[in-house]
Amino acid sequence: MTEIYANVTAWLSNLQPVFFVALPYVALFTFFLVTVLRYRTQTFTYSSLSSQLLENKNHFWTMVPFHYGILFVLLGHIVAFLIPRGILAWNAHPIRLYVLEITALAAGLLTIVGMIGIIVRRMSNSKVRLVTSRIDTLLYFLLLTQLVSGVAVAIFHPWGSSWFATSMTPYLWSLVKFQPDTSWIIGLPWLVKWHIINAFLLILIFPFTRLVHILVVPNPYLWRKTQVVRWYGRE
Amino acid sequence: MNVRSQVAMMFHLDKCIGCHTCSIACKNIWTDRKGTDYMWWNNVETKPGTGFPTKWEDQEKFKGGWEKPDGQLVQLKSTSKLKVIGNIFHHPHMPSMDDYYEPWTYDYQNLFNAPEGADQPTARPISMITGEHIAVEAGPNWDDDLGGSPVYAQNDPNLDGLTEEQKLQLFSVEQLVFFYFPRICNHCLNPSCVASCPSGALYKRGEDGIVLVDQKRCRAWRSCVAACPYKKVYFNWFTGKSEKCILCFPRLETGQAPACFHSCVGRIRYLGNMLYDADRIEEVANLPDEELIEGQRSLILDPNDPHVIDAAMKNGIPEAVIESAQESPVYKYVIDWKLALPPHIEYRTFPMLFYVPPMAPVIARRRESGALDAVNDELFHDIEDSRVPLQFLANLFGAGQQGHLVYALRKQKAVRWYRRALTVGDVSLEMAEQMLAEADCTPEEADAIYKLTSLCTFEERFVIPPMQREQALASLSDPHEAKASAGFGFLSGPKRGS
Ligand code: SF4
Numbered sequence: 199m200t201e202i203y204a205n206v207t208a209w210l211s212n213l214q215p216v217f218f219v220a221l222p223y224v225a226l227f228t229f230f231l232v233t234v235l236r237y238r239t240q241t242f243t244y245s246s247l248s249s250q251l252l253e254n255k256n257h258f259w260t261m262v263p264f265h266y267g268i269l270f271v272l273l274g275h276i277v278a279f280l281i282p283r284g285i286l287a288w289n290a291h292p293i294r295l296y297v298l299e300i301t302a303l304a305a306g307l308l309t310i311v312g313m314i315g316i317i318v319r320r321m322s323n324s325k326v327r328l329v330t331s332r333i334d335t336l337l338y339f340l341l342l343t344q345l346v347s348g349v350a351v352a353i354f355h356p357w358g359s360s361w362f363a364t365s366m367t368p369y370l371w372s373l374v375k376f377q378p379d380t381s382w383i384i385g386l387p388w389l390v391k392w393h394i395i396n397a398f399l400l401i402l403i404f405p406f407t408r409l410v411h412i413l414v415v416p417n418p419y420l421w422r423k424t425q426v427v428r429w430y431g432r433e
Numbered sequence: 434m435n436v437r438s439q440v441a442m443m444f445h446l447d448k449c450i451g452c453h454t455c456s457i458a459c460k461n462i463w464t465d466r467k468g469t470d471y472m473w474w475n476n477v478e479t480k481p482g483t484g485f486p487t488k489w490e491d492q493e494k495f496k497g498g499w500e501k502p503d504g505q506l507v508q509l510k511s512t513s514k515l516k517v518i519g520n521i522f523h524h525p526h527m528p529s530m531d532d533y534y535e536p537w538t539y540d541y542q543n544l545f546n547a548p549e550g551a552d553q554p555t556a557r558p559i560s561m562i563t564g565e566h567i568a569v570e571a572g573p574n575w576d577d578d579l580g581g582s583p584v585y586a587q588n589d590p591n592l593d594g595l596t597e598e599q600k601l602q603l604f605s606v607e608q609l610v611f612f613y614f615p616r617i618c619n620h621c622l623n624p625s626c627v628a629s630c631p632s633g634a635l636y637k638r639g640e641d642g643i644v645l646v647d648q649k650r651c652r653a654w655r656s657c658v659a660a661c662p663y664k665k666v667y668f669n670w671f672t673g674k675s676e677k678c679i680l681c682f683p684r685l686e687t688g689q690a691p692a693c694f695h696s697c698v699g700r701i702r703y704l705g706n707m708l709y710d711a712d713r714i715e716e717v718a719n720l721p722d723e724e725l726i727e728g729q730r731s732l733i734l735d736p737n738d739p740h741v742i743d744a745a746m747k748n749g750i751p752e753a754v755i756e757s758a759q760e761s762p763v764y765k766y767v768i769d770w771k772l773a774l775p776p777h778i779e780y781r782t783f784p785m786l787f788y789v790p791p792m793a794p795v796i797a798r799r800r801e802s803g804a805l806d807a808v809n810d811e812l813f814h815d816i817e818d819s820r821v822p823l824q825f826l827a828n829l830f831g832a833g834q835q836g837h838l839v840y841a842l843r844k845q846k847a848v849r850w851y852r853r854a855l856t857v858g859d860v861s862l863e864m865a866e867q868m869l870a871e872a873d874c875t876p877e878e879a880d881a882i883y884k885l886t887s888l889c890t891f892e893e894r895f896v897i898p899p900m901q902r903e904q905a906l907a908s909l910s911d912p913h914e915a916k917a918s919a920g921f922g923f924l925s926g927p928k929r930g931s
Pocket residue numbers: 617618619620621624625626627644660661662663664665666677782
């Protein structure tokens with residue numbers, strides 16, 4: 199038994215360049231290429247594909263926790279990626295570290311509750327099931343995996359806000375700078391690695407799914423004129 | 434002055450026979466695709482009734498249109514720049530399919546394929562969405578011709594403010610009264626659907642005022658569905674895009690009347706363009722309720738006024754379009770004769786579809802004696818005393834105020850009696866002329882109203898401005914090319930996203 203386990207880990211370790219160098223670049227390349235291509239040739243398909251018309255009650259109890267939860271969690275990841283020093287400075291005080299970790303965990307749990315709700319709603323309502331495509335199913339599977347692994351990391355490997363800043367952030371920046379350096383994360387536990395690999399898988403399928411609606415969030419609304427008038431031949 | 438041209442419409446409710454031909458014409462052309470099955474861009478309601486979707490006029494529930502809180506500027510009822518963020522994940526005022534109906538067809542094959550048995554086979558209803566058998570509980574026009582009253586008719590939001598006695602009078606069996614209310618998108622001057630769209634996908638065409646949803650920019654945020662107080666933007670559940678009446682612009686651009694207009698059996702529909710001042714919309718939208726009808730009329734400019742013509746030309750409006758505005762039958766009904774009124778002006782979207790309020794139900798209540806005496810010394814007594822309480826019509830066509838409505842009904846009645854004096858002769862001409870005078874109408878005007886109402890030709894009803902827009906393009910492509918696909922806008926297939 200232990201032998202098999204050792205074999206598997208060794209094998210996985212050998213594959214690390216594939217997981218943490220090749221996969222990220224393939225995922226990011228696909229992401230940028232396909233989102234742009236899809237936007238230019240298949241603009242019509244850019245939609246959040248709302249199913250609220252078909253089912254209006256559970257919609258609230260699934261969409262709202264999921265979206266607010268994921269926004270908070272994503273924001274946390276982005277802040278840690280952009281200003282790791284800020285996070286470390288904040289975490290210098292244990293109380294502040296606890297507050298941050300607990301809020302993040304709560305947001306993660308909220309997101310999971312929303313996600314499970316979304317999946318149950320998709321499966322149980324016959325009308326909504328009808329507008330659930332195969333890629334949706336894959337997406338929901340990966341999202342749930344991502345959320346479960348993320349919350350598990352938060353529980354079993356706490357103080358992630360600090361170690362993210364000291365190991366994940368440099369690793370991600372090394373990818374951005376095209377000088378991939380996996381040594382930053384090689385020592386992280388496999389649960390965390392699973393979370394990272396799954397994240398790149400999500401980025402990989404992103405442009406093929408309904409997630410593209412994130413790229414077209416309606417920011418111009420906040421400053422455009424109330425009424426929109428279009429003239430033929432004038433832009 | 435910022436002069437623009439708008440294709441405006443008028444429906445003469447007295448002439449509508451409730452045949453639904455218009456709805457079918459529209460459905461066959463535009464909404465016979467998957468996802469649009471439940472939509473009726475044109476629908477005909479029985480009033481009093483709850484309409485389609487059920488109780489669409491209940492803005493406490495759906496929050497459609499604009500509101501003007503005391504001392505503040507007019508604002509959308511359903512959303513704001515800030516609220517749009519909160520509402521984007523789940524729109525709290527979005528109607529669900531239950532508010533419309535689950536579209537269905539019948540299992541006709543069963544009539545042929547059923548195994549031999551003791552009972553006659555039946556064609557059971559099956560949902561057009563899931564394909565499963567469903568128990569049909571409601572549909573559009575479920576309350577057609579007051580079917581299902583009092584459950585439906587008594588829930589009509591326009592009955593607010595009527596006394597119990599008036600309501601009883603409306604529904605007592607021997608005196609039952611109703612009229613038809615055909616509805617399409619009003620292509621409003623101040624459209625709340627456009628104002629609410631987070632993506633800026635909805636827009637008003639500058640040249641003719643037609644309001645459209647840019648199918649490529651719609652992202653299914655659903656704001657417009659909630660914001661339109663007339664519930665005339667529908668959500669396509671399959672493509673994930675909002676869709677609405679396009680006033681058959683491909684037909685208009687090729688000089689044909691929109692399909693619902695063209696096919697109208699009662700010939701109740703009139704279409705023509707009007708010039709309006711776009712700079713004053715905001716100012717007028719902030720007027721108090723009782724001044725809105727006058728306010729909207731003041732937006733519409735006299736196409737014969739040289740100043741207006743000058744300003745229009747400066748704004749690039751072609752001469753032919755101005756000339757067509759001078760011939761517009763809608764202008765005559767709305768501005769010259771003041772017979773046609775906008776529906777629910779209190780929503781402040783300034784609908785450009787006007788209605789001549791129905792005269793037919795305005796027949797005196799049956800006297801104790803059983804007689805229906807229509808004329809007595811007070812010539813217009815039966816209007817105030819009508820079977821459809823005036824307040825009901827006023828809630829629909831006057832923001833609750835009876836003034837403009839009574840004016841329109843009195844004039845219609847005067848014209849009728851005047852014609853009767855001329856052709857039947859059982860009323861004295863003297864009395865008829867007195868009625869005309871009291872109704873602010875001259876014999877010449879009465880003749881014109883009579884002719885355009887009763888003897889109108891196709892060309893008189895539909896004065897279609899020569900569309901400069903896309904003229905060349907539209908004549909090059911086959912209008913049926915996109916039938917049963919997107920139907921409009923673009924010819925690359927509207928494949929559902931994933
Ligand atoms: S009636 Fe038409 S133009 Fe007016 S708000 Fe509704 S959808 Fe928009």
